[in-house]
Amino acid sequence: MEISEKERVGKLADHEEHLFAYISQLGNSDPNIRMEIRKKILNLGKPVVPYLIANLYNRNKLISCEAAQILSVMDGPKTPKTLVMALDDPDLKTRWDATQDLIEYDRAAVIALLRALSRSYTSVWLRQGAQHVLNNLKKRGSLTVEEEKVITAFKDLEPSLTVPCAADKALTVLEEKSCLDLKFLKQY
Numbered sequence: 001m002e003i004s005e006k007e008r009v010g011k012l013a014d015h016e017e018h019l020f021a022y023i024s025q026l027g028n029s030d031p032n033i034r035m036e037i038r039k040k041i042l043n044l045g046k047p048v049v050p051y052l053i054a055n056l057y058n059r060n061k062l063i064s065c066e067a068a069q070i071l072s073v074m075d076g077p078k079t080p081k082t083l084v085m086a087l088d089d090p091d092l093k094t095r096w097d098a099t100q101d102l103i104e105y106d107r108a109a110v111i112a113l114l115r116a117l118s119r120s121y122t123s124v125w126l127r128q129g130a131q132h133v134l135n136n137l138k139k140r141g142s143l144t145v146e147e148e149k150v151i152t153a154f155k156d157l158e159p160s161l162t163v164p165c166a167a168d169k170a171l172t173v174l175e176e177k178s179c180l181d182l183k184f185l186k187q188y
Contacts (some may be wrong), residue, residue: 019048021057026066034062035184038070056107056176064107065174071108072115073185079111080105087116087129095129102133106142109133111174115185117150117167121160146173 025037039046048070061087077153078101085147086098102109113130120126137143138151146169152168153159175182 019044019051023051023067024064026055027058027060029062030169031181034066035181038066038181038184041070042074046074046079049076049079052108053105056100056105068111069181069185072111083109084100084112084116084126084130087126088120088123089125095125099129099132101120102129103136106137106140110137110143110147111171111185112176114147114150114171118164118171121132121164127154127159127163129140144170144173146170 019041022037022041026034026041028034028037041052052067052071055063056071058064058067074081076082080102083098083102083105086094088094088103089098102113105112113133116126117130129150134143134147134151138148143151150163150170153162157160170185171182171185
């Protein structure tokens with residue numbers, strides 16, 4: 001049963017003190033605990049977005065990775081998942097605004113973009129928007145070596161073939177470094 005946004009906001013107010021505990025538990029070394037906490041945070045809905053954004057730069061790398069991962073799968077206006085879908089909009093302004101918002105999401109945008117690029121072989125607009133975002137994040141020093149290889153794949157003769165492979169490889173490397181749980185992401 002889906003709950004309304006009003007009920008979720010009330011739910012967050014009721015559980016705000018728990019949210020801080022949930023966020024600290026995202027740094028737990030046990031992946032099963034982190035999975036359960038991710039689900040609890042997702043269940044609270046859009047009102048948790050500011051808290052997750054605030055933790056994208058947490059000193060604890062597990063917490064920042066988990067916050068980025070949760071944000072990358074959340075539905076709603078101005079979330080990375082929705083903004084990535086907007087990169088395929090026929091309206092140029094919509095696409096441009098989406099790239100600018102994604103750049104601000106930093107690591108959460110990277111995960112959402114890699115997921116989309118690993119699945120979409122034909123969308124030129126998605127690839128162009130993703131390339132713009134990733135190039136900007138590279139300038140900030142926000143990308144890993146494997147993620148930078150996705151940028152290189154955009155320059156190949158057949159980016160529709162090379163980009164999905166490079167994006168999938170980058171996701172796999174993130175999972176191997178315990179910064180990502182692909183089983184969790186595949187649920188969304």
